[in-house]
Amino acid sequence: MDAELAEVRDFLAQHAPFDVLRAEVLDRLPARLGVRYFRRGTMVLALDEVTDVVRVLRSGAVEARDGSGELVDRIEAGGLFGMSTLLEGTGSAYAFTAIEDSLVLEVPQPVVVELCGVEPRVADHLEREHRRRLGRAVTVQVGDRSEAGLRTRARDLVRRPPQTAPSTVTIREAATRMRDAGVSSLLLMAGDQLAGIVTDRDLRNRVLAPGLDPDHPVSTVMSDQPVTGSADALAFELLMEMVARNIHHLPLVEQGRVVGVVTSTDLMRLEHADPVYLVGDVRKARTVEEVVAAARRIPETVQRLVTSGTSDEDVGRVTTAVGDAVERRLIDLALAELGPAPVPWCWVVLGSRARGEQALGGDQDHALLLGDEAGPEHDAWFATLAERVTAGLEACGWPRCRGDVMATNPRWRQAVAAWQQTFGRWLDAPEPMAVMQGTIFFDMRPLHGDAGLFDRLQAWVLHRSPHQQIFLGYLAQNAVGTPPPLGFFRGFVLEREGEHVATLDLKHRGLGAIVAVARAHALAAGVPEVGTRARLRAVVAAGRLSADDADDLAGAMDVIGHVRLEHQARQVRSDREPDNYVAPDELSSFDQRNLRDAFGIVKHAQAGLARRHLLRYMS
Structure with a gap:
C-alpha cells in the first residue's frame, strides 16, 4: 500500500463507522474510494440531488441547510453526509456547501452495501447519523430562532458569580458587601450550604424601619431556608414561582451548589412575557368568570409562542404551567366557599398535563387521592369540590373526559389504600383491556393538597411494577x-x-x-x-x-x-x-x-x- 492510501486508511480507522471494520477490510477500502476537492463556497451536494455515494469529509468544513435555508448542521473532518439518498431512495434532504476548502472521500453505493453486509454496525451508524441530523434540523428550525425570552434557561441569565458571606457576619458588614459589589441581595452561607438571603428590602423593612442595631448578626434579619430555582429551569417558570411567593430574588442551584441569583428585574426584561401576565391574571381572579376570561387567552398565547419559534418541549411546559395555574385557582375558589376539607386530600392531574406535555385541544384528566381515614360520610364534600372544579375547567375550554377519567367519577375519588388495591389489580392480575384503560393513571402528578398522599402511592406502585x-x-x-x-x-x-x-x-x-x-x-x-x-x-x-x-x-x-x-x-x-x-x-x-x-x-x-x-x- 502506497503512502497516500495508507494515510487514508489511517484516517478512516480513526472515525466511525470505519473504526469497527476488520483490518483486512479496512486495508482494501482506500483504493475503492473516490476523492474530490471543493473550494470554499462551492456546492458539494444540492438539495434534492440524487447521488449514489456516501461522502466522508477528509478535511475542511461543510454546512448543511434545509429547503428554507435554515442551518441544520456543520460537518467537520470525519463526518458523513449524503446518506439520505441511499437510505430513503430519494434526493438529498439538505444542501451541503463547503465553507472552507474541503477534500471529500466518496464511498460508492456497492461498497456501502458490502460494508453493511460484513459489519452490521456500519448500517446502524449510517441510520443513526441520518436520524441525528434530522433531530438537529428540527432543533434549529423550532429552537434557534428565539434564544431570548421564555426559552431562556435560568443559567443563561446569570451575569456574575453569586455574592456570598458567612451567616455569622453582622448586618453592617452584609450591607457593606452588598454596596461594594453593587448587588441588591447577599447569600448567607453555613459552610458550603445556603443558609439564607438578605435583600435591600430586608434592610429597609427589618433594620432601618424598626431601628435595629446594625451590629446584630445578619442571621436575625435574613430569610432563612430561601426558595431556590433550578439552573435548568425556564425563565418563565422562575418568574411564576417568584410571582406566586411574592419574592424578588431567587438563588439558582445546580447539583446542590449555588451558581447565581436571578432577580425579578432580570426576568421582566425578557421578551415574550405574555404567559407570565396571563398566569398573574389567573392567580388574581376572584371569581370563576374571571378565571374563564383569562384562560380563553391561552390559544392565542400558544400561537404567539409557536410563531416566535419556541420549541415543542418549551411550549408544552408553558401550556402545562398555565393550565396548572387555572386548575389551582379553580380549586382555591371552591375551597373558599366549601371551607376546609374533612380529611387530607390531594388533587392529581393525569396524562399529558402530568407529563408537562400539554398542547391545545386536550380534555380533562384528573383524580382525587384521599387519606385512609376518609369514609362514605365525607364523599359528598369531595364530590362537590370535584364538580365545581370540573365545571370551571369545562367553561375555560377543557371539555370533560369522554372516558370519565375525572375526580367527579367516584371510582377515581378514593382513599390511598383503595387506590393501592386498584393499582394492585392492574399489576398483579392484569387483563389486557383493564391495563389499556388504566395506563393514564401511571402518568400522575400532584397539583394541590397533601402531596404526601401521592408520594405514598407512587412509591408503592414503583416498588411493585418492575416485578x-x-x-x-x-x-x-x-x-x-x-x-x-x-x-x-x-x-x-x-x-x-x-x-x-x-x-x-x-x-x-x-x-x-x-x-x-x-x-x-x-x-x-x-x-x-x-x-x-x-x-x-x-x-x-x-x-x-x-x-x-x-x-x-x-x-x-x-x-x-x-x-x-x-x-x-x-x-x-x-x-x-x-x-x-x-x-x-x-x-x-x-x-x-x-x-x-x-x-x-x-x-x-x-x-x-x-x-x-x-x-x-x-x-
Missing part, C-alpha cells in the same frame, strides 16, 4: 398496538373514516406511541420520572435503552410535536378549534420527509420493545 412481568408484557403490547401512520414503502397511512378522514393522527399514532414506549420502559425500570423526555433519560441510566435510541425518540418527539403545534397555530389564526389531525397536503415537503423519518424511528422503538417482552408468545 410484574405479565403486566409489563400487556403494557408493552399496548405500546406497540398503535403503529405510526407509515406504510411499507414509507408512504403515509391516513385515517380511513370518521370526521378526520384522509389525515394523519399526530397524537395517538405519533406522540402517543412515543409516550407509551417510554412509559413501558420506565415502569419496568421502576423510575419515578413522569415526563416522556425525563423517562427516556432515566431508562438509559437504568440500562433499558441505549442513549442513541433515546436521542432518536426525543428527536422524533420534537419533529411530530413541532408539526402538530404549527398545525394548531394555523387553526387558531383561522378561528378554528385546535386538533391533532393534519392533512399531508398542508405540509411542506421538508415536514413530510421529517415526519416519515420520525415515524420510522417510532416503528423501530416499538419493534425493540416488542422483542424485549417477547410479545409473540403472548395471547
Whole structure:
C-alpha cells in the first residue's frame, strides 16, 4: 500500500463507522474510494440531488441547510453526509456547501452495501447519523430562532458569580458587601450550604424601619431556608414561582451548589412575557368568570409562542404551567366557599398535563387521592369540590373526559389504600383491556393538597411494577398496538373514516406511541420520572435503552410535536378549534420527509420493545 492510501486508511480507522471494520477490510477500502476537492463556497451536494455515494469529509468544513435555508448542521473532518439518498431512495434532504476548502472521500453505493453486509454496525451508524441530523434540523428550525425570552434557561441569565458571606457576619458588614459589589441581595452561607438571603428590602423593612442595631448578626434579619430555582429551569417558570411567593430574588442551584441569583428585574426584561401576565391574571381572579376570561387567552398565547419559534418541549411546559395555574385557582375558589376539607386530600392531574406535555385541544384528566381515614360520610364534600372544579375547567375550554377519567367519577375519588388495591389489580392480575384503560393513571402528578398522599402511592406502585412481568408484557403490547401512520414503502397511512378522514393522527399514532414506549420502559425500570423526555433519560441510566435510541425518540418527539403545534397555530389564526389531525397536503415537503423519518424511528422503538417482552408468545 502506497503512502497516500495508507494515510487514508489511517484516517478512516480513526472515525466511525470505519473504526469497527476488520483490518483486512479496512486495508482494501482506500483504493475503492473516490476523492474530490471543493473550494470554499462551492456546492458539494444540492438539495434534492440524487447521488449514489456516501461522502466522508477528509478535511475542511461543510454546512448543511434545509429547503428554507435554515442551518441544520456543520460537518467537520470525519463526518458523513449524503446518506439520505441511499437510505430513503430519494434526493438529498439538505444542501451541503463547503465553507472552507474541503477534500471529500466518496464511498460508492456497492461498497456501502458490502460494508453493511460484513459489519452490521456500519448500517446502524449510517441510520443513526441520518436520524441525528434530522433531530438537529428540527432543533434549529423550532429552537434557534428565539434564544431570548421564555426559552431562556435560568443559567443563561446569570451575569456574575453569586455574592456570598458567612451567616455569622453582622448586618453592617452584609450591607457593606452588598454596596461594594453593587448587588441588591447577599447569600448567607453555613459552610458550603445556603443558609439564607438578605435583600435591600430586608434592610429597609427589618433594620432601618424598626431601628435595629446594625451590629446584630445578619442571621436575625435574613430569610432563612430561601426558595431556590433550578439552573435548568425556564425563565418563565422562575418568574411564576417568584410571582406566586411574592419574592424578588431567587438563588439558582445546580447539583446542590449555588451558581447565581436571578432577580425579578432580570426576568421582566425578557421578551415574550405574555404567559407570565396571563398566569398573574389567573392567580388574581376572584371569581370563576374571571378565571374563564383569562384562560380563553391561552390559544392565542400558544400561537404567539409557536410563531416566535419556541420549541415543542418549551411550549408544552408553558401550556402545562398555565393550565396548572387555572386548575389551582379553580380549586382555591371552591375551597373558599366549601371551607376546609374533612380529611387530607390531594388533587392529581393525569396524562399529558402530568407529563408537562400539554398542547391545545386536550380534555380533562384528573383524580382525587384521599387519606385512609376518609369514609362514605365525607364523599359528598369531595364530590362537590370535584364538580365545581370540573365545571370551571369545562367553561375555560377543557371539555370533560369522554372516558370519565375525572375526580367527579367516584371510582377515581378514593382513599390511598383503595387506590393501592386498584393499582394492585392492574399489576398483579392484569387483563389486557383493564391495563389499556388504566395506563393514564401511571402518568400522575400532584397539583394541590397533601402531596404526601401521592408520594405514598407512587412509591408503592414503583416498588411493585418492575416485578410484574405479565403486566409489563400487556403494557408493552399496548405500546406497540398503535403503529405510526407509515406504510411499507414509507408512504403515509391516513385515517380511513370518521370526521378526520384522509389525515394523519399526530397524537395517538405519533406522540402517543412515543409516550407509551417510554412509559413501558420506565415502569419496568421502576423510575419515578413522569415526563416522556425525563423517562427516556432515566431508562438509559437504568440500562433499558441505549442513549442513541433515546436521542432518536426525543428527536422524533420534537419533529411530530413541532408539526402538530404549527398545525394548531394555523387553526387558531383561522378561528378554528385546535386538533391533532393534519392533512399531508398542508405540509411542506421538508415536514413530510421529517415526519416519515420520525415515524420510522417510532416503528423501530416499538419493534425493540416488542422483542424485549417477547410479545409473540403472548395471547
